[in-house]
Amino acid sequence: MKHIFSLVLTVLICLNFSAQGNRFTYEYQFRIDSTKTDSLKKEFMNLDIFPNKSYFYGQAQYASDSAMNHSIIQQRKSTPNSISYSSTTDEWNISYLIEKSYPGFKTTWFTNIEQTNMIVEETPVFKWNILPETQKIENYNCQKATTNFGGRIWEAWFSKDLPFPDGPYKFNGLPGLIVKLEDKTKSHQFLLKGNKKLKTEDHSWDYILGLQKEADHEFKGVKVSPAQYKKQYMSYKNDPAKDVKLDLADLRTTMTVTTESGAKLTSNAEVIKYMEESMGKKYKTNNNQLELNLHKK
Incomplete structure (x- = not known):
């Protein structure tokens, strides 16, 4: 070499x-x-x-x-x-x-x-x-x-x-x-x-x-190391709606989400449920990243 x-x-x-x-x-x-x-x-x-x-x-x-x-x-x-x-x-x-x-x-x-x-x-x-x-x-x-x-x-x-x-x-x-x-x-x-x-x-x-x-x-x-990146990624994979939950934890925050079908979700419970389902589906189907070792356990 x-x-x-x-x-x-x-x-x-x-x-x-x-x-x-x-x-x-x-x-x-x-x-x-x-x-x-x-x-x-x-x-x-x-x-x-x-x-x-x-x-x-x-x-x-x-x-x-x-x-x-x-x-x-x-x-x-x-x-x-x-x-x-x-x-x-x-x-x-x-x-x-x-x-x-x-x-x-x-x-x-x-x-x-x-x-x-x-x-x-x-x-x-x-x-x-x-x-x-x-x-x-x-x-x-x-x-x-x-x-x-x-x-x-x-x-x-x-x-x-x-x-x-x-x-x-x-x-x-x-x-x-x-x-x-x-x-x-x-x-x-x-x-x-x-x-x-x-x-x-x-x-x-x-x-x-x-x-x-x-x-x-x-x-x-x-700025993070690859190990810190993986830890963050796995955290979101396990709880894909955590950013939304953090935002809605502030009682002054309101959120409206329009779904693919055109329905408008306004209650916190509806928004969180929808985001958990849609984001969870994204993480499930996006399963073939180039660096597998950074995106899987």
């Missing part, structure tokens, strides 16, 4: 001589419910690579956040006490952002569990088994590698034609960019579909986070 490590260092040294960014676009297919074959979703993800770090995020969320933050900032300037916006969350499934810092690959995962924004910090170590098998994928000469991560067995195909020791999601550490990646069950699959050099107008997530800070005056998030 020593030769791989030296290759990674060489690549990173070369990258630092260039301030040019590179955007790699992946098609991500994933199955939300492991018990249903028709629960397959598809989304396009960007991996923006810069000399000192990379960002991995959903294209649709990026466009939505850009428009929304611009709108909020402009409204604050014209009507400071009256702000409205429309959400396009139905257009995207992936709401997280992953930042990897070079050369140590410290990973910062910006995500949320219900109403709590979370900043999960870690430095995952990938033990890759590089195999002699090669094939051409999306016109790139690729080589096979395998690893265990997140409670899954993964198969990756990386290309030395793309001299970046990075890849989709948190994956990194191979002597070339990961072109194709899938777990053994084939319920999570990434495939590189395009790339381009980034120009000044192709803003990175630094830009989005800056807009968010300006719009909200500060970035709100709780």
